[in-house]
Amino acid sequence: APRAGSCYQxxxxxxxxxxxxxxxxxxxxxxxxxxFLREHVLGRRPGSLYVSGAPGTGKxxxxxxxxxxxxxxxxxxxxxxxxxxxxxxxxxxxxALAQHLGLPVATGRERIRSLEKHLTAKGPMVLLVLDELxxxxxxxxxxxxxxxxxxxxxxxxxxxxxxxxxxxLTDRSLARLGAHPAGxxxxxxxxxxxxxxxxxxxQERLGxxxxxxxxxxxxxxxxARKVSAVSGDARKALDICxxxxxxxxxxxxxxxxxxxxxxxxx
Numbered sequence: 112a113p114r115a116g117s118c119y120q121x122x123x124x125x126x127x128x129x130x131x132x133x134x135x136x137x138x139x140x141x142x143x144x145x146x147f148l149r150e151h152v153l154g155r156r157p158g159s160l161y162v163s164g165a166p167g168t169g170k171x172x173x174x175x176x177x178x179x180x181x182x183x184x185x186x187x188x189x190x191x192x193x194x195x196x197x198x199x200x201x202x203x204x205x206x207a208l209a210q211h212l213g214l215p216v217a218t219g220r221e222r223i224r225s226l227e228k229h230l231t232a233k234g235p236m237v238l239l240v241l242d243e244l245x246x247x248x249x250x251x252x253x254x255x256x257x258x259x260x261x262x263x264x265x266x267x268x269x270x271x272x273x274x275x276x277x278x279x280l281t282d283r284s285l286a287r288l289g290a291h292p293a294g295x296x297x298x299x300x301x302x303x304x305x306x307x308x309x310x311x312x313x314q315e316r317l318g319x320x321x322x323x324x325x326x327x328x329x330x331x332x333x334x335a336r337k338v339s340a341v342s343g344d345a346r347k348a349l350d351i352c353x354x355x356x357x358x359x360x361x362x363x364x365x366x367x368x369x370x371x372x373x374x375x376x377x
Contacts, residue, residue: 119360122325125316126353130175135315136308137169143299144177151270152188152236157262159271161244163278164301167344170274171242173301178240188236195246201254204247208239223257230261230269237269244273245280259296271296303343309335312345313352325356 134141144160151158164170178190191211198204205222209215217225230237239258241247247254261269278300304312313331317324331352338348 117360118320118322118325119356119363121320122317122356123353125319126313126349126356130172130179131316132176134169134173134176135312136304137173137301140169140173140299140301141177144174145181147272147297147299148177148181148185148238148270152238153184155236155268157236157264157267157269159259159262159273159296160299161280161296162272162274162299162301163276163280165276165303165342165344167342167346168301168303169345170301174240174272174274185238188238190238190240192240192242194242196243198246201247201249204241204254204258212237227261227264231264231266232268234268239269239271241271241273244275245277248280304339304345304348305343306332306335306339309339309343309345309348313348316349317352325359326352330355 144162147158147160150156162170162174178185178192189212191208193204193207193211195201195204198207205226206216209217209222209226212226212229214225214229241258244255247258249255258271258273261267262271273296310332313335314328317326317331334348334351334355338344338351341347
């Protein structure tokens with residue numbers, strides 16, 4: 112078989128923001144997500160979880176990993192994952208959910224009523240994951256309230272997991288929920304990655320490439336230090352290293368095409 116690309120190709124491959132087998136520095140969060148799904152979906156106890164954290168702190172990657180790892184356990188339940196960024200308006204979440212659950216298309220009040228009826232009827236637990244939940248903020252927050260109230264309905268079979276960047280979305284938009292005895296959703300916050308965690312993420316990714324290291328460890332630490340000081344966003348760190356690999360690759364090829372243009376940028 113032809114060799115699978117150069118070491119640079121491989122390095123660029125492993126630095127993509129794909130979901131790795133194990134998330135560095137997110138053991139605590141992974142454990143909490145596992146526990147939540149076990150308690151609520153497998154334990155047939157409706158409930159909700161609100162996951163917050165800045166972009167690139169591993170929220171979606173971590174949940175995707177846990178859903179993959181729990182695939183066999185979750186076989187008896189329905190899982191619906193919606194990215195709210197892809198919806199035209201906050202209200203569009205209802206027809207999108209109805210479609211995933213195979214319900215006939217209804218409009219207006221009837222739409223929400225038919226979903227409520229479905230989610231409180233007998234049947235398997237429904238796990239609804241809403242990524243980019245901040246997109247559902249609306250006047251009066253009726254959409255968010257409706258969704259977060261569903262797990263509290265008598266005989267509900269809904270387990271709701273919402274992911275958003277804002278730490279205070281629940282205080283800001285869902286304050287009324289706290290008045291319920293079952294109360295607010297459980298909260299899980301993903302802090303920005305530290306310099307050490309980012310360094311480990313980069314080392315682990317690049318460690319998958321055979322041969323001499325493509326980027327030296329001082330470069331990785333420099334990148335991790337800069338990114339952790341600004342945002343702690345792992346995707347940024349991966350991007351920067353991917354670009355660095357491209358630069359090294361071009362230098363190594365020593366392409367004559369790269370001669371600086373007269374008076375231009377090199």
